[in-house]
Amino acid sequence: MQFLSCRRLLLMLPPFLILSLVVKSLASRNIVPSMGTPDSHLESLSGIVEGPLAGWNAVFYLDPSLEANVWEYVRGLLVGRNTSHVLVDLGSDGALWSEEQPLELLRGAFMVHVVVFQNDPTPFFEAVSLQWNPKYLLFFSVSNESKSNLLLEDTFKGIERLLLVERTYLASSTSKLIPGMFTSFPFEERKIKSVGSWSNTKFVSREDLFVDRFESFRGYEFQLGTWLDDYPYLYQSKTKPEGYGDGLEVEMLDAMANVLDYKYNLTKESPDMMWGAFENGSWNGMLGMVHRKEKNFTVNYFVITGERIDAFDATVSYWMEGFGMSLMSPPPLPKWRGAYYPFTSSVWLSLGVTFVIVLIIMSIQDILQPEPFLRDVGSTWPYLLRAMFNNSIPRLPKAQWQRLFVGSWWVYCFIVTIAYTANLIAFLTIPVFPARIQTVQQLAESDYRVFMFDYGEFVPGALKTSKDPYYRALGDKMDLFQNYNNSVFPMLDGTYAYIESFSYNRILVYVEYEVENSYMLREQLYPGHLCWYFQKNTAWKYKFDRGIRRLVESGLIAHWIKVKTEDFLGRDFDRKQKLRAKESENQALSLEHLQGVFFILAVSWAAGVLVFAGEVLRHRLDLD
Numbered sequence: 001m002q003f004l005s006c007r008r009l010l011l012m013l014p015p016f017l018i019l020s021l022v023v024k025s026l027a028s029r030n031i032v033p034s035m036g037t038p039d040s041h042l043e044s045l046s047g048i049v050e051g052p053l054a055g056w057n058a059v060f061y062l063d064p065s066l067e068a069n070v071w072e073y074v075r076g077l078l079v080g081r082n083t084s085h086v087l088v089d090l091g092s093d094g095a096l097w098s099e100e101q102p103l104e105l106l107r108g109a110f111m112v113h114v115v116v117f118q119n120d121p122t123p124f125f126e127a128v129s130l131q132w133n134p135k136y137l138l139f140f141s142v143s144n145e146s147k148s149n150l151l152l153e154d155t156f157k158g159i160e161r162l163l164l165v166e167r168t169y170l171a172s173s174t175s176k177l178i179p180g181m182f183t184s185f186p187f188e189e190r191k192i193k194s195v196g197s198w199s200n201t202k203f204v205s206r207e208d209l210f211v212d213r214f215e216s217f218r219g220y221e222f223q224l225g226t227w228l229d230d231y232p233y234l235y236q237s238k239t240k241p242e243g244y245g246d247g248l249e250v251e252m253l254d255a256m257a258n259v260l261d262y263k264y265n266l267t268k269e270s271p272d273m274m275w276g277a278f279e280n281g282s283w284n285g286m287l288g289m290v291h292r293k294e295k296n297f298t299v300n301y302f303v304i305t306g307e308r309i310d311a312f313d314a315t316v317s318y319w320m321e322g323f324g325m326s327l328m329s330p331p332p333l334p335k336w337r338g339a340y341y342p343f344t345s346s347v348w349l350s351l352g353v354t355f356v357i358v359l360i361i362m363s364i365q366d367i368l369q370p371e372p373f374l375r376d377v378g379s380t381w382p383y384l385l386r387a388m389f390n391n392s393i394p395r396l397p398k399a400q401w402q403r404l405f406v407g408s409w410w411v412y413c414f415i416v417t418i419a420y421t422a423n424l425i426a427f428l429t430i431p432v433f434p435a436r437i438q439t440v441q442q443l444a445e446s447d448y449r450v451f452m453f454d455y456g457e458f459v460p461g462a463l464k465t466s467k468d469p470y471y472r473a474l475g476d477k478m479d480l481f482q483n484y485n486n487s488v489f490p491m492l493d494g495t496y497a498y499i500e501s502f503s504y505n506r507i508l509v510y511v512e513y514e515v516e517n518s519y520m521l522r523e524q525l526y527p528g529h530l531c532w533y534f535q536k537n538t539a540w541k542y543k544f545d546r547g548i549r550r551l552v553e554s555g556l557i558a559h560w561i562k563v564k565t566e567d568f569l570g571r572d573f574d575r576k577q578k579l580r581a582k583e584s585e586n587q588a589l590s591l592e593h594l595q596g597v598f599f600i601l602a603v604s605w606a607a608g609v610l611v612f613a614g615e616v617l618r619h620r621l622d623l624d
Contacts, residue, residue: 041167042073044179044198045116045140048165049077051200052209056112057084059105059134061124063117064091070142074116090117094127109135112206116140120147125155133158133537136210141166148192151184158537161210165198183211186539187218214540217262225286225295226266227275231507232564233301234266243268249299251560252318256547267295274456275300278307285456287312290535297535301501303528305458312533316545318557322524323459324502325443325450326509328494329517330434339603342423351416358384358409365402373397378618382611387413390421439523443497444473451490452499454480459499459526471525488513499525503561507568 049058058081062074078085086105088097098106105111106129113134115121121139125132137159141147144167150156151164168180179198184190195211196202203209228236228245237246245266253264267289270276276287276298283291286298291311301321304314333341340348362380366372374380386393387410397403437443443450452460463475479496488509490496500508502524509515532548534541551557566573 039177041142041177041179042070044165045074046077047198047200048138048140048203048209049081049114052203052206053112053114053138055083056206057110059086059088059111059113061088061090061113061115061117061121063119063121064089065118066116066142067118070116070118090115090121090124092124094124095129098128098132103131106131107133107135112136112138114138114140116142117147118143120150122150122153122155130536135159136161136206137163138210139164139166143167148182151182151192152190157186158539160213160539160542162213163195163210168197183213185213187214187216187220214543217260217540217543219261219263221263221265222296223294224264224266225270225289225298227269227286227300228266229269230300230501231504231511231568232561233503234299236268247564248319248557248560251564252548252551252557253299255551255556256544259547260543276302277456277458277461278311279456283311287533290533293535297532297538299532301504302531302533303526304531305528307458308533311536313536313538313541315532315534315541316548316552317529317531318548318552319530319561320527321502321530322527323499324505324524325521326491326498326500326505326518327437327448327521328491328515329519330436330494332433339424341427342420354412355384355388361405365399365405369399369402371398373399373402378614384409388417390414390417436519437497438521440474440521440525441470443521444470447495448497449477449479449490449495450474450497450499451479451481454482462526474525488515491515491518497521503565507565511568 060074060078062071066074078087111134113136115138117139118141137156139147139150139162141164146168147166148164151162156162162183164182165179166182167177181195181198182192183195184192226234226245226249228234228243230247230249232247234245234247234249236242237244237250240246243266257263267286270285270289272284272288274285274288276283276285282288286295286300287302287308289295290298302308303322304317308314343351359377359381362374362384363377366374366376366380374383383393390413393406393410397406437446437448454460460475460478460480463471463478466472466475478499479490481490488498491498491509492513492515498505498509502520506520509518532544534544
């Protein structure tokens with residue numbers, strides 16, 4: 001058998017394929033494989049490895065103080081395995097070893113970890129990194145002394161499936177040894193319980209061998225690091241005393257508590273009034289309470305991020321949401337400007353250019369005729385302008401080709417005036433609003449600044465260091481407010497966009513501050529999957545994972561979010577908002593709506609006065 005270092009072999013093989021390895025300290029033992037004459041206790045190890053664990057990849061930790069016959073037996077047992085396995089010397093440096101291993105080997109459910117030992121193996125595992133957290137861990141003791149206290153060590157409390165096999169005696173005979181099997185149930189006062197004695201007929205599969213240690217939480221009261229100001233996820237109950245929560249998270253906790261048999265205690269707010277971020281080398285806020293092991297887990301609005309995954313255990317996602325941006329709806333444009341709203345600026349420019357070109361052509365035609373029709377430009381432009389105002393033409397040119405030109409100009413003006421008149425009615429009666437900002441790019445390129453209450457979320461730092469130019473632009477013009485009560489008021493001035501988690505943002509602005517003329521951008525910042533965060537290597541987190549999956553698949557999460565949101569905004573909030581907007585459009589005409597008409601009248605009178613002044617001046621010049 002050829003021995004290679006774990007790192008070198010892993011580089012040679014495809015991912016997730018780990019062949020037989022032996023660390024160098026074990027390779028130095030020149031032992032010829034020989035099964036020898038094992039006792040019944042060692043035979044139980046063979047039965048376990050070749051029975052329930054057959055076909056599973058494994059990591060074998062071997063105690064250097066094992067007797068020679070045990071070494072020979074284990075070596076011979078492993079030579080015959082046709083699955084991948086790794087050998088580790090318990091006498092080596094656990095920290096150094098764990099740092100060199102891939103994450104797939106250190107944690108997860110695809111490998112079984114087996115510890116064969118004579119002396120206490122705890123020092124090795126106390127030194128390994130936090131990334132070491134196998135799902136299945138089997139202790140096989142060859143000592144004549146009981147090692148059951150291993151099952152209660154804090155070092156192994158994060159193991160989901162834990163089993164100890166050691167020598168025991170039959171109650172009826174103090175001389176007959178049997179392989180006793182034990183585990184601990186942490187929520188039953190951390191008691192050690194016997195699973196039975198080894199039998200290849202009783203323990204057929206891996207799940208038979210490793211019993212569920214967390215079938216029930218036995219009424220345990222979990223301490224949660226929370227903040228009761230997180231609409232619609234978690235907030236102070238309207239009907240219960242202070243400290244009792246309501247919202248989506250409470251519905252989820254209560255639903256799973258009925259099945260898993262646990263209680264929970266919420267925290268009104270974090271001591272430092274921060275949400276949860278890694279700053280100055282430590283975690284603050286609710287995540288800080290969990291990381292310092294003051295609380296079991298937190299259930300507030302937290303998205304899954306790589307930095308948090310490294311320090312905590314995250315559940316499966318139960319919802320997806322990002323950070324919303326609220327802005328004040330821009331006020332309608334002045335109604336007197338409704339006179340030119342029917343056409344865009346480019347259309348007005350085109351009309352002006354066209355009129356000038358037609359005026360020049362008509363003037364040239366007059367010059368080329370033996371007997372001019374309109375004589376000069378001063379008479380030509382009012383003649384052409386009559387058609388633009390849908391007035392009749394008093395007389396037609398005599399020349400046939402000039403009549404065709406004037407006729408085509410009249411048809412052109414007829415189409416333009418009909419289109420203008422049709423649109424003018426709508427623009428004089430319906431408020432006209434400037435285009436709203438709807439995307440991050442538009443917000444980044446606008447004159448708006450953005451602001452956020454500084455409660456320790458990752459968003460401000462992420463925006464400032466983002467590789468996306470528009471996100472980074474928002475970070476450069478972001479202001480952080482230390483006073484929560486003043487954090488929304490800058491938005492009311494119409495110069496800022498308010499950033500907060502999407503659902504909370506909508507409820508806060510509409511309910512707490514009663515701002516009805518605001519809107520939220522369709523695009524959200526950092527949309528991500530929401531989860532709960534537990535202490536690193538929490539053995540029983542999988543129970544909550546299963547419960548959350550069932551709630552998501554049954555549609556209860558979506559239903560509860562809808563119900564809790566409607567508790568604040570009312571039923572069919574979005575539809576009613578659109579309906580109110582339409583109702584505001586249908587209203588009787590008032591003098592305010594006729595501002596555009598009077599504007600046109602004023603412009604016409606002004607033009608008439610100018611023309612009259614010009615004619616008077618011209619008449620006096622002719623007399624002179």
